[in-house]
Amino acid sequence: MKEYRFTEYFENEVLRKRPYLRKEWCIRAVENPIRVEPQEHNRYRFWAEIEELEGRILRVVTLADKQTIHNAFPDRGFKP
Numbered sequence: 245m246k247e248y249r250f251t252e253y254f255e256n257e258v259l260r261k262r263p264y265l266r267k268e269w270c271i272r273a274v275e276n277p278i279r280v281e282p283q284e285h286n287r288y289r290f291w292a293e294i295e296e297l298e299g300r301i302l303r304v305v306t307l308a309d310k311q312t313i314h315n316a317f318p319d320r321g322f323k324p
Contacts, residue, residue, distance in 0.1 A: 248274070249312045258315055265302075269294050270316045273304040278324070287314065291322055 248271050259265060273292035278301075283289050286308040294302045303319040306312055 246275075246311055251307070251312060251314045254313055254315060258317075262317060265316055266296070267313075269296065269302055270304045270313050273302050273316070274306060274310065274313070291319060 248267075250267065273290050273294070277290040277292050279289075279291045281289050283305060288306050288308070288310055290304045290306065291301050292304070293299055297318060301319045301322040303317055303322070304313060305315040307314055
């Protein structure tokens with residue numbers, strides 16, 4: 245089983261700006277994405293539908309290891 249970590253940015257900024265987010269939702273998005281793609285600066289984007297967010301799509305950004313979660317937010321512009 246993978247061990248997930250969270251960057252200082254995630255802990256201090258993302259959770260402060262979006263206190264409704266849950267770490268377990270981010271982990272679920274990384275483990276069960278509907279889409280994954282590389283991003284600049286050796287990061288990866290993961291998208292997943294989160295039932296607890298009223299079925300909205302959550303975008304999670306990880307570092308290159310795909311286990312360190314750096315950012316997360318509801319993605320209103322997601323198109324499958």
